[in-house]
Amino acid sequence: MAGLLSKERIIARPGFNRWLIPPCALATHLCIGQAYALSVFNLPLTRQLGVSHSIAGDWKLTQLGWIFTIAIFVLGTSAALFGKWVQAAGPRKSGFVAALCWGVGFLVGALGIQTHQLWLVYLGYGVIGGCGLGIGYITPVSTLIAWFPDRRGMSTGMAIMGFGGGALIASPLSDFLMRHFSSPTSTGVAASWVVLGIVYLIFMLGGAFGYRVPPDDWKPEGWEPRAQETRAMVTQQNVTPGDAVKTPQFWLLWVVLCFNVTAGIGVLGQASAMIQEMFRDRITPSAAAGFVGLLSIFNMAGRFGWASLSDKIGRKATYMCFFVLGTALYTLVPLTGKIGSVALFVACFCIIISMYGGGFATIPAYLADVFGTKYVSAVHGRLLTAWSAAGVLGPVLINYVRELQIAHGIPKSQAYNVTMYIMAFLLVVAFFANLAVRPVAERFHEHPRPLGGRPATAH
Amino acid sequence: MTSETRTEPVNDASKEADSGSRRPRGRSTGAVAVSLAWLAVGIPLLWGVVQTLRRSLALFG
Numbered sequence: 001m002a003g004l005l006s007k008e009r010i011i012a013r014p015g016f017n018r019w020l021i022p023p024c025a026l027a028t029h030l031c032i033g034q035a036y037a038l039s040v041f042n043l044p045l046t047r048q049l050g051v052s053h054s055i056a057g058d059w060k061l062t063q064l065g066w067i068f069t070i071a072i073f074v075l076g077t078s079a080a081l082f083g084k085w086v087q088a089a090g091p092r093k094s095g096f097v098a099a100l101c102w103g104v105g106f107l108v109g110a111l112g113i114q115t116h117q118l119w120l121v122y123l124g125y126g127v128i129g130g131c132g133l134g135i136g137y138i139t140p141v142s143t144l145i146a147w148f149p150d151r152r153g154m155s156t157g158m159a160i161m162g163f164g165g166g167a168l169i170a171s172p173l174s175d176f177l178m179r180h181f182s183s184p185t186s187t188g189v190a191a192s193w194v195v196l197g198i199v200y201l202i203f204m205l206g207g208a209f210g211y212r213v214p215p216d217d218w219k220p221e222g223w224e225p226r227a228q229e230t231r232a233m234v235t236q237q238n239v240t241p242g243d244a245v246k247t248p249q250f251w252l253l254w255v256v257l258c259f260n261v262t263a264g265i266g267v268l269g270q271a272s273a274m275i276q277e278m279f280r281d282r283i284t285p286s287a288a289a290g291f292v293g294l295l296s297i298f299n300m301a302g303r304f305g306w307a308s309l310s311d312k313i314g315r316k317a318t319y320m321c322f323f324v325l326g327t328a329l330y331t332l333v334p335l336t337g338k339i340g341s342v343a344l345f346v347a348c349f350c351i352i353i354s355m356y357g358g359g360f361a362t363i364p365a366y367l368a369d370v371f372g373t374k375y376v377s378a379v380h381g382r383l384l385t386a387w388s389a390a391g392v393l394g395p396v397l398i399n400y401v402r403e404l405q406i407a408h409g410i411p412k413s414q415a416y417n418v419t420m421y422i423m424a425f426l427l428v429v430a431f432f433a434n435l436a437v438r439p440v441a442e443r444f445h446e447h448p449r450p451l452g453g454r455p456a457t458a459h
Numbered sequence: 460m461t462s463e464t465r466t467e468p469v470n471d472a473s474k475e476a477d478s479g480s481r482r483p484r485g486r487s488t489g490a491v492a493v494s495l496a497w498l499a500v501g502i503p504l505l506w507g508v509v510q511t512l513r514r515s516l517a518l519f520g
Contacts, residue, residue, distance in 0.1 A: 015489065016489075017490075017493050019493050019497075020489075020492060020493055023493075023496035023499065023500045026500040027499070027500055030500060030503065030504060162500070162504075165504045165507060165508070167507075168504070168507030168510070169503050169504065169507035170507075171507075171510075171511070172506075172507065172510040172511075173507075206499070284517075286517040287517045287518045288518075290514055290515040290516060290517035290518035290519075291515070291518050293512070293514040293515040294511075294515040300508075346518070
């Protein structure tokens with residue numbers, strides 16, 4: 001089995017079509033993207049014992065909220081902890097482990113739901129599944145960059161688009177499964193999780209076994225690295241993950257990702273409540289749900305669109321767009337409430353969320369440009385701690401400031417205004433952090449191996 | 460999702476399957492595998508997008 005999963009075994013032979021790699025990456029990301037749709041299980045889980053209604057002993061929403069929080073926290077930490085291993089093990093082995101973690105996480109979680117032991121759900125979905133999220137998220141990155149050195153942004157954007165798209169599939173699929181398995185004595189959640197766990201396991205294993213890595217000196221026909229070097233930010237050197245975290249560039253990009261995600265994640269979590277409160281009597285709960293769905297589509301599309309654009313205009317310029325445009329749009333949002341324009345409000349947030357997704361999708365290519373391609377998965381894994389931080393910062397900021405505003409007598413329709421200005425301010429800070437990113441100093445570059453030594457394969 | 464069939468080195472960029480190489484059989488095998496792989500991920504994704512768009516119509520209704 002170890003041999004079957006080894007990196008040496010998956011070095012591509014002549015005739016291999018590199019366009020087989022993005023679907024493999026998508027197979028992984030479409031599955032783990034389910035995490036964004038976890039909330040569809042919340043209400044049924046609050047009546048797991050009572051089935052038709054909550055009874056004493058049933059779980060509370062606040063308790064259930066921790067499942068997602070733990071999973072996202074473990075995502076960031078496992079990506080940081082296992083990033084180096086993912087890089088060394090290769091995409092098949094790490095994809096295999098991610099598939100096992102994600103699938104088994106669901107099955108353990110289902111056991112927790114069936115036996116009504118919340119700690120088992122935390123352990124299953126949160127910790128084991130969270131490891132699957134972290135490892136699965138970074139697994140395809142360096143492989144895609146190795147296969148598509150000429151289109152780094154587009155290729156990684158395509159994979160990370162899958163993470164956004166995963167929720168679009170999981171949400172209606174989960175609804176269907178719960179309806180199918182529900183009965184007068186069961187909510188159907190546990191059975192749905194068993195099915196999801198098995199389906200995701202099979203799908204992710206399919207992706208894992210499809211991965212191939214190119215030989216060390218492979219490059220696309222007609223493509224010369226020199227042509228890319230005309231951009232000062234694109235290096236041909238490599239920086240090890242240990243050295244990368246010692247550079248100011250890593251921490252500047254950490255701030256860039258953290259604040260871009262903070263601004264978006266707070267909105268995503270509160271989108272339904274926000275549109276209903278800002279446009280009271282005009283937006284029904286089902287219309288608000290439609291708004292959330294629309295945001296999900298823009299979140300996904302932005303991942304592919306912005307990351308592909310970054311191949312043309314450069315990563316730094318792409319993030320400049322995010323921060324300039326984002327600041328302007330966040331500042332404009334209170335005005336949309338004031339003039340009562342739902343269309344303008346929706347348009348603002350669709351663009352904002354597309355840039356939230358675009359920020360996630362463009363960062364691997366940015367890292368490859370700045371730190372080299374050899375260790376990009378490992379460096380990316382460490383940078384994802386910014387996501388964990390933003391996962392706490394974003395919702396806390398938006399909820400806390402809103403509560404504070406309402407406590408001071410501000411009408412609910414205007415309670416988000418200050419938050420919008422805070423988000424705009426965060427993007428200004430991120431703008432300057434991005435502006436300060438320069439090529440990494442030569443002393444951090446990895447030293448070449450002695451003459452005769454074969455460079456390590458590190459896709 | 461695989462097409463490992465050959466043994467010669469891959470370093471020769473002119474032999475990349477999607478870059479106009481002169482091997483019709485390899486190309487057609489690659490094209491089928493690529494199409495199937497994309498369908499396997501594309502169909503569920505398209506279904507999810509359509510379902511979400513249908514739900515989003517409530518916003519404009």
